[in-house]
Amino acid sequence: MASPPHVLILGGGFVAKSVATTLGKPIKRGELTATVVDRDNFLTFHGLIGEMVTGRIAPGNILSPARRSFAPAHVHVGEIESIDIEAKRVVTSRRLDGARFELEYDHLVVGIGSSENLELYPGLAEHAFRLKSFEDSFRLKNHIVEMFELADIEHDAEERRRLLTFFVAGGGFSGTELAGELADFVARMTKREYPRIAREDCRVVIVHPGKTLLPELYGSQSTERPGKSFPKLVDYAMRHARKLGVELMLETKVVGATPNEVYLSNGEHIPTRTIVSSVGSKPSPLLDEIPGPRDERGRLETDEFLRVDGRTDLWAGGDCGAVPHPHGGTCPPVAMFAKKHGEHIGRNILRTLAGRPLRPFRSTIVGQAVSLGGRTAVADMKGLPLKGLPAWLGWRSVLWRVVPSADRRLRLLADWAIWPIVGRDIIQMGPSEAAVYDVRHHVYQAGETIAESARPVRFVHVIVEGDVELVRSRDGSDEVLESIGPGDHFGRKLLEFKQADAARAKSLVRTLALREEQANQLQDVFLSTGRIVARTELLPTIDVEALKQSRGE
Numbered sequence: 421m422a423s424p425p426h427v428l429i430l431g432g433g434f435v436a437k438s439v440a441t442t443l444g445k446p447i448k449r450g451e452l453t454a455t456v457v458d459r460d461n462f463l464t465f466h467g468l469i470g471e472m473v474t475g476r477i478a479p480g481n482i483l484s485p486a487r488r489s490f491a492p493a494h495v496h497v498g499e500i501e502s503i504d505i506e507a508k509r510v511v512t513s514r515r516l517d518g519a520r521f522e523l524e525y526d527h528l529v530v531g532i533g534s535s536e537n538l539e540l541y542p543g544l545a546e547h548a549f550r551l552k553s554f555e556d557s558f559r560l561k562n563h564i565v566e567m568f569e570l571a572d573i574e575h576d577a578e579e580r581r582r583l584l585t586f587f588v589a590g591g592g593f594s595g596t597e598l599a600g601e602l603a604d605f606v607a608r609m610t611k612r613e614y615p616r617i618a619r620e621d622c623r624v625v626i627v628h629p630g631k632t633l634l635p636e637l638y639g640s641q642s643t644e645r646p647g648k649s650f651p652k653l654v655d656y657a658m659r660h661a662r663k664l665g666v667e668l669m670l671e672t673k674v675v676g677a678t679p680n681e682v683y684l685s686n687g688e689h690i691p692t693r694t695i696v697s698s699v700g701s702k703p704s705p706l707l708d709e710i711p712g713p714r715d716e717r718g719r720l721e722t723d724e725f726l727r728v729d730g731r732t733d734l735w736a737g738g739d740c741g742a743v744p745h746p747h748g749g750t751c752p753p754v755a756m757f758a759k760k761h762g763e764h765i766g767r768n769i770l771r772t773l774a775g776r777p778l779r780p781f782r783s784t785i786v787g788q789a790v791s792l793g794g795r796t797a798v799a800d801m802k803g804l805p806l807k808g809l810p811a812w813l814g815w816r817s818v819l820w821r822v823v824p825s826a827d828r829r830l831r832l833l834a835d836w837a838i839w840p841i842v843g844r845d846i847i848q849m850g851p852s853e854a855a856v857y858d859v860r861h862h863v864y865q866a867g868e869t870i871a872e873s874a875r876p877v878r879f880v881h882v883i884v885e886g887d888v889e890l891v892r893s894r895d896g897s898d899e900v901l902e903s904i905g906p907g908d909h910f911g912r913k914l915l916e917f918k919q920a921d922a923a924r925a926k927s928l929v930r931t932l933a934l935r936e937e938q939a940n941q942l943q944d945v946f947l948s949t950g951r952i953v954a955r956t957e958l959l960p961t962i963d964v965e966a967l968k969q970s971r972g973e
Contacts, residue, residue: 425452425773428510428525429493430500430706432458432486434755435531435738437824438762439769440493446770447492454493455523457512461486461497464554467755467819468832470597470791473561474605475844477835483554484825496523500532503709505734527769530710530720530728530736531762534753537700542928543677543863548697551594560696562850564602567693568614569848571621578691584622585692587682589674590699591628593636593790596657598696599626600793603664605844613846625667625690627674627682633658636752636788637800653798656807660792674699676928678864689865701753704740715742715750724780726765732772737761746782755822756785789815860933864925872922873915880911880939886929890920911936 427443429436436456446452462483471477486495498512498521510523536552538545549560564586571583586606588599606622626633634657638649658668669684674697676683683689703718712729713721719742720728726743728734737743738758743751751757760783768778789799789811797812799805806814823829839845862881864870870888871877883906890901890910901920904910910923934942 423453424450425526426524427452427454427493427527427529427769428523429454429456429490429529429531430503430510431531431533431738431740432456432460432463432490433531433533433738434463434758434824435529435762435765436493437463437489438759439529439531439766440490442763442766443769444492452773455496455525456486456490456493457496457498457500457510457523458486459497459499459515460554461495462554463489463824465755465819465823465828466551466594467822469551469557469594470601473557473564473598474601475561475846476601476839477832478845479554479558479561479849481828481831481835484823484828488827489824496521500706503528503706505710505731508733525733527733527735527772529762529765529769530707530734530740531738531758532704532706532740534701534719534739535704536697537702540697540700541673541675541677542865544674544697544700546861546863547677547679548589548695550697551598552701559850560694562848563694564605565846565848568609568617568846572614572616580621581623582680582691583693584617585690586622586624586694586696587690587692588624588626588696588698589682590697591626591630591633591635591668591670592698593634593788595626595628595696595698596633596661597791597793598698599624599666600661600664600791600796602793603661603666604793607665608844609846612843619665622665623667623692624665625669625692626661627669627672627684629671629673631670633661633668633670634790634798636790637798648803650798650800650805653800653805653807657790657792657798660794660796664793676863676865678868679862680868681865683865701739707740710734717742719750725768725778726761726781727768727778735765735769737765743781746784754785754788759822760785786818789818791815862931862933864929864931866925866927868925870923870925870929870931871910871912871915873912874921877912877915878935879933880909880936881923881931881933882909883907884930884932887926888929889924889926890915890918891922891924892919893921909939911939 429439440454440456443454447454462485465482468482472479472482498514501513502511508525511520513520536550550556567583571580574580586602588595603624607619610617610619632654634654637654673685674682675685677695681689681691682695715721719740720736721742722728722736724744726735726737728736738761739753743761745751764781771778787799787801789797791797791812795812796808797815798807799811799815820829885906887903887905889903892899892901901918
């Protein structure tokens with residue numbers, strides 16, 4: 421007896437959710453099988469990340485369990501390593517030890533989303549929080565609370581201001597929403613939870629290269645209604661943001677980020693410990709495994725049936741697919757369209773298996789909206805502009821219905837009902853102690869102080885790129901004692917040994933940094949063996965004699 425057809429779905433987002441739901445009854449009847457492949461065992465609902473980060477809702481409530489969301493499809497948790505569409509085979513590996521698995525299929529659905537472009541400016545990958553992953557968003561939530569705790573005990577006015585400056589790069593939907601939520605959050609925190617911190621001590625800054633925020637509301641060939649724009653909604657949104665205390669820096673780009681500052685295209689640099697990036701995406705590298713036409717953004721072009729390259733066994737949707745929009749152009753990369761794509765792919769797979777004609781994609785969505793903080797939103801609902809509280813309530817009801825699992829919808833209702841009574845969640849749940857053992861990547865701009873003896877120097881830096889000056893300050897002038905470069909290292913002991921007051925970047929500098937106690941343990945191993953047993957491309961050979969001198973041995 422022949423095995424039933426197998427549908428393999430790559431990516432654990434809304435495309436996968438809708439395909440699995442659409443195929444649900446045939447799967448239960450044994451007419452076909454389906455497997456969803458993703459690196460996580462949960463589906464993240466990105467539409468509520470702003471509320472999670474600012475403590476309105478519990479972190480777990482923007483996640484839906486994969487085995488409930490994609491049922492009755494099977495769930496395969498693993499990293500996708502390769503895709504062979506001719507052999508109809510996908511290879512995955514598990515994160516535990518890299519062991520590989522081969523999955524064969526009859527139909528392949530590609531819904532792997534997009535990746536972040538970490539090459540937009542130096543320091544983005546190393547120092548900016550990105551909103552595409554739950555892990556980074558969860559770290560951001562904990563980081564924001566930590567900044568308030570640190571500022572509450574900080575006596576240095578300059579460092580206190582740096583701790584309380586929250587910088588957002590990108591004025592699209594996600595960046596504007598987060599900036600508004602942050603401004604609302606800091607107002608509440610300074611009023612209720614941190615009485616020693618004044619609202620005017622805090623800054624929320626948003627930088628955007630365009631003349632206004634929210635370019636999505638100006639219409640384009642990549643929106644549901646090409647050419648239609650809502651400038652009054654954009655004006656309202658910007659007025660509201662300013663009213664909440666958000667500083668708007670328009671027609672400006674980020675050109676560099678460091679642990680201490682953001683560098684801008686207008687020549688300014690903003691001291692901050694919190695940089696959030698909501699700009700820049702690129703196709704997933706996995707798309708290189710799939711031959712077929714691409715659009716100018718690198719997405720897989722599909723026909724009106726959502727097939728790739730005319731193949732009868734290859735489908736794509738969501739952020740990674742350039743799907744023709746019924747009204748012209750292509751569908752925008754938003755969750756609601758991904759959901760529609762998945763439903764349509766599922767139906768057309770069933771039509772293919774039954775030998776029936778396929779149907780073209782003709783679906784539209786209810787509209788688009790963005791929450792602005794303070795129970796306010798702007799929305800385009802089927803061409804009807806809405807703003808203020810009605811827009812916020814209407815859009816929230818839409819989002820609630822889109823949440824993938826019933827248990828999470830109930831939990832969200834509970835969170836929304838409880839937080840106005842008990843306040844925001846301000847518990848810092850991380851970082852964990854495991855983070856102490858991480859090797860950290862840092863980028864510094866020319867002239868920036870990396871370490872100084874006046875403040876505790878906790879990290880030992882190994883220079884990967886650029887030059888660093890060891891500086892002694894006397895009577896208002898700086899004396900450069902020595903310049904060090906790639907392969908050299910510095911930390912508290914080297915500053916003391918050289919009697920230097922600071923280590924300063926002479927050029928763009930990239931370093932690998934370890935906490936001092938861990939660096940000392942690693943160093944002891946190197947000293948005892950006299951060599952490095954295992955070496956990576958990023959870790960340069962260490963001069964054992966220099967290490968001995970730096971430790972006074």
